[in-house]
Amino acid sequence: MKKVIVVGAGIAGLTAGIYARQSGFDVAIYESHTIPGGASTSWRRKGYLFEGGMHWLTGSAPKSPLHKLWREVGALDDSVDIYNRDPFLALEVSGQTVCLYRDIDKLRQHFLQISPADTKEIIRLCGDIKKFTKITMPISDIKGVKVKTKSSLPLSSLFGLLPVLPRLSSYANQTAKEFSERFKSPLLQLLFQNIVGPDWNATSMIFTAATLAAGDGGYPKGGSLGMANRMAKYFEKLGGTIHYGKAVREIQVRDGMAYGVIVDEDLIQADAVIVTQDTLVAIDRLFDSPMREPWAVRMRKNTKPVLNTFIGIGVKADLSDMPENLTFVTAEPLICGGVPQSAISIINYASYEGYAPQGCTAVTSIIMGDTYDYWKACRDNGTYEAEKQKLAEAFIEILAKRYPKTAGKAAVWDVATPLTYERYLGSYKGSWMSTLGKGSKMESYPTKPESINNVYFAGQRLRTPGGLPVAAETGRKAVQYLCRDTNMVFQGNI
Numbered sequence: 001m002k003k004v005i006v007v008g009a010g011i012a013g014l015t016a017g018i019y020a021r022q023s024g025f026d027v028a029i030y031e032s033h034t035i036p037g038g039a040s041t042s043w044r045r046k047g048y049l050f051e052g053g054m055h056w057l058t059g060s061a062p063k064s065p066l067h068k069l070w071r072e073v074g075a076l077d078d079s080v081d082i083y084n085r086d087p088f089l090a091l092e093v094s095g096q097t098v099c100l101y102r103d104i105d106k107l108r109q110h111f112l113q114i115s116p117a118d119t120k121e122i123i124r125l126c127g128d129i130k131k132f133t134k135i136t137m138p139i140s141d142i143k144g145v146k147v148k149t150k151s152s153l154p155l156s157s158l159f160g161l162l163p164v165l166p167r168l169s170s171y172a173n174q175t176a177k178e179f180s181e182r183f184k185s186p187l188l189q190l191l192f193q194n195i196v197g198p199d200w201n202a203t204s205m206i207f208t209a210a211t212l213a214a215g216d217g218g219y220p221k222g223g224s225l226g227m228a229n230r231m232a233k234y235f236e237k238l239g240g241t242i243h244y245g246k247a248v249r250e251i252q253v254r255d256g257m258a259y260g261v262i263v264d265e266d267l268i269q270a271d272a273v274i275v276t277q278d279t280l281v282a283i284d285r286l287f288d289s290p291m292r293e294p295w296a297v298r299m300r301k302n303t304k305p306v307l308n309t310f311i312g313i314g315v316k317a318d319l320s321d322m323p324e325n326l327t328f329v330t331a332e333p334l335i336c337g338g339v340p341q342s343a344i345s346i347i348n349y350a351s352y353e354g355y356a357p358q359g360c361t362a363v364t365s366i367i368m369g370d371t372y373d374y375w376k377a378c379r380d381n382g383t384y385e386a387e388k389q390k391l392a393e394a395f396i397e398i399l400a401k402r403y404p405k406t407a408g409k410a411a412v413w414d415v416a417t418p419l420t421y422e423r424y425l426g427s428y429k430g431s432w433m434s435t436l437g438k439g440s441k442m443e444s445y446p447t448k449p450e451s452i453n454n455v456y457f458a459g460q461r462l463r464t465p466g467g468l469p470v471a472a473e474t475g476r477k478a479v480q481y482l483c484r485d486t487n488m489v490f491q492g493n494i
């Protein structure tokens with residue numbers, strides 16, 4: 001049996017490991033952390049569970065092509081309830097609230113009530129959201145691979161694309177902020193800027209709204225770590241091995257062929273290596289010299305990494321009367337990583353069973369932005385821990401001002417900076433996706449380098465904007481290339 005080493009037990013690595021086992025390879029995953037999941041993770045502090053990864057999973061809806069993949073790798077099964085939060089998010093300014101509902105008719109009515117002056121744009125937007133619901137991420141087979149069960153692009157997805165094409169480039173050529181400026185209502189403007197981010201191109205915003213409208217993008221019970229644990233367990237049940245706390249230092253290559261990896265000081269031999277550490281880092285660090293192939297040069301040049309700072313607060317109060325996912329505007333901005341933030345987003349896990357002790361609530365906030373250099377300077381000058389505490393305390397104060405019920409009730413706080421993500425993921429600046437900016441097309445990078453055989457890449461960085469679907473789809477694709485190269489039959493079993 002041919003031996004395959006997978007670098008990393010994130011969602012891409014677990015997906016690749018599972019498909020490779022199902023297809024008849026002897027597979028070992030080497031993971032630098034002590035748990036599976038990578039960026040798809042959560043952690044406990046004093047009885048509070050902080051969901052540090054996924055908030056919505058594309059492919060949670062049974063009719064989406066990705067759903068089959070999630071089932072094949074054990075991420076979802078009949079025992080996993082999916083929670084479709086609705087409204088997906090709410091935004092509040094000066095006592096007025098706007099919601100992103102899943103139902104398009106309800107959304108249209110709601111927007112029209114907020115701003116009759118924007119009727120024309122609202123009707124056009126809701127019509128476009130409806131058209132975009134027909135587009136789903138395709139899961140297909142690569143050319144020339146032998147497969148047990150064929151996966152091809154359904155004709156319906158091609159037909160679904162036709163009415164969208166004329167609108168696609170219009171959305172792609174404006175940022176969400178520019179798109180929002182077509183509307184007169186400041187409330188609607190702020191909503192559109194906050195669905196994904198003001199600097200992302202507007203396609204990301206409309207795809208998000210359309211995914212939700214299609215009944216997709218739910219939250220699987222057990223969240224990020226629950227999903228990763230299910231996949232890791234399934235991989236081990238199939239006979240795969242995960243070596244935790246073992247970082248791959250280098251991939252060994254001789255005469256253009258990879259033949260193993262170095263872990264600690266040991267050489268572990270393999271017939272193939274699937275690399276799921278952030279490709280942007282792997283191409284510079286895992287080989288004896290940085291990879292110079294044109295796509296690698298393009299990746300270094302074009303990647304706009306997504307970074308965040310994460311705040312988790314355990315509140316000794318039942319906050320189930322508060323909105324679940326709210327962005328509100330503060331008079332006094334929160335300074336995070338040296339950058340003032342006046343729109344604060346919170347996720348309130350009051351209704352999630354097991355996320356906090358009885359009568360208490362876990363609250364999290366994800367503050368987007370590249371503050372890597374700020375935090376690095378803090379670490380270098382010894383103020384890192386103090387700065388994290390300052391941020392947590394300022395956030396707790398803002399939360400108490402908006403929700404007096406939380407005042408004096410913070411039982412625990414935790415802050416993860418881009419440096420935290422970098423330490424755990426080994427990713428570029430701790431990032432976990434890539435921004436799709438104005439006019440930028442969806443970049444796609446090859447699974448196989450040209451200059452080295454037996455090496456395959458997978459993971460979020462291979463296709464913008466990344467995220468869990470890309471991690472899983474590229475993990476699957478890496479195994480299809482591996483099967484084709486070794487004349488094996490690719491198998492995905494449910």
Ligand SMILES: Cc1cc2nc3c(=O)[nH]c(=O)nc-3n(C[C@H](O)[C@H](O)[C@H](O)COP(=O)(O)OP(=O)(O)OC[C@H]3O[C@@H](n4cnc5c(N)ncnc54)[C@H](O)[C@@H]3O)c2cc1C
Nearest residue numbers: 008010011012032038039055056248277426459460467468
């Ligand atoms: C706060 C937050 C919210 C998010 N929300 C969503 C969401 O709602 N929906 C969505 O789709 N996506 C979301 N994402 C993004 C998603 O989690 C990631 O894009 C995805 O998990 C990336 O998976 P991956 O396997 O490609 O990479 P990673 O998760 O980075 O996995 C790589 C793994 O490799 C390990 N590793 C790295 N280097 C080595 C080495 N040299 N040797 C051994 N092991 C190594 C790492 O420890 C890690 O476990 C979110 C991410 C975050 C952080």
